[in-house]
Amino acid sequence: xxxxxxxxxxxxxxxxxxLSAIGFYNKRSVYDISNDVGxxxxxxxxxxxxxxxxxxxxxxxxxxxxxxxxxxQLTEHGNTLRTIIDNLTDWGKEHRVKIIGK
Amino acid sequence: xxxxxxxxxxxxxxxxxxLSAIGFYNKRSVYDISNDVGxxxxxxxxxxxxxxxxxxxxxxxxxxxxxxxxxxQLTEHGNTLRTIIDNLTDWGKEHRVKIIGK
DNA sequence: CAGTATCCGAGTAGATACTG
DNA sequence: CAGTATCTACTCGGATACTG
Numbered sequence: 001x002x003x004x005x006x007x008x009x010x011x012x013x014x015x016x017x018x019l020s021a022i023g024f025y026n027k028r029s030v031y032d033i034s035n036d037v038g039x040x041x042x043x044x045x046x047x048x049x050x051x052x053x054x055x056x057x058x059x060x061x062x063x064x065x066x067x068x069x070x071x072x073q074l075t076e077h078g079n080t081l082r083t084i085i086d087n088l089t090d091w092g093k094e095h096r097v098k099i100i101g102k
Numbered sequence: 103x104x105x106x107x108x109x110x111x112x113x114x115x116x117x118x119x120x121l122s123a124i125g126f127y128n129k130r131s132v133y134d135i136s137n138d139v140g141x142x143x144x145x146x147x148x149x150x151x152x153x154x155x156x157x158x159x160x161x162x163x164x165x166x167x168x169x170x171x172x173x174x175q176l177t178e179h180g181n182t183l184r185t186i187i188d189n190l191t192d193w194g195k196e197h198r199v200k201i202i203g204k
Numbered sequence: 205c206a207g208t209a210t211c212c213g214a215g216t217a218g219a220t221a222c223t224g
Numbered sequence: 225c226a227g228t229a230t231c232t233a234c235t236c237g238g239a240t241a242c243t244g
Binding site: 001002003004005006007009010011016017020054055056077080081084085087088089090091092093094095096098099100 | 103104105106107108109111112113118119122156157158179182183186187189190191192193194195196197198200201202
Binding site: 029030031042043045046050062065066067068069070 | 205206207208209
């Protein structure tokens with residue numbers, strides 16, 4: 001099922017939060033992303049960023065600063081995913097009202 | 103994040119497949135769902151159906167047959183989720199073409 | 205700052221056997 | 225047929241310490 005290809009990308013405790021953190025401002029350092037997401041470990045952030053890059057949702061740029069800075073930003077493909085995330089967010093809100101009760 | 107409320111429902115190896123199996127025909131027995139999904143164990147199917155019911159996405163009806171038959175069908179709320187799944191499926195197809203290459 | 209390696213606990217899911 | 229119980233294996237994610 002094709003839907004599983006999408007779920008592979010979306011799934012994970014941090015994936016969507018990271019995409020949102022990058023997407024809102026565009027061009028973020030690992031440090032900034034880490035702060036925005038909050039509570040994520042170095043290992044997880046690093047791992048997820050790598051996967052997102054492989055999936056062509058974000059690009060990675062190394063800057064010649066000292067110490068090194070690495071910038072991430074959404075690709076065009078990554079931006080198309082944001083629409084989906086928005087839809088999911090809307091549905092999630094409705095669902096929460098219905099099930100959890102506000 | 104509200105999107106996580108949606109992901110809680112969508113996540114899992116079988117969740118979406120089960121919803122699709124029920125949704126296409128509406129009113130399915132456990133036996134039918136199991137056949138449609140394919141490869142799912144009794145334990146998993148049972149567990150997922152229970153969760154979906156708690157989340158008010160499906161309803162459970164016990165029929166007075168012998169042996170017992172149980173019918174599941176999507177609720178209205180469950181149907182709103184199908185739109186999301188369709189979107190995810192479309193995105194998944196694009197993604198597959200882009201990344202995996204058809 | 206960015207990234208990697210290791211160790212460990214908790215949760216997820218499979219196989220199998222069983223009840224009504 | 226529908227559902228439960230048990231036992232086991234594997235993956236996920238957190239904590240920590242380390243390199244350039």
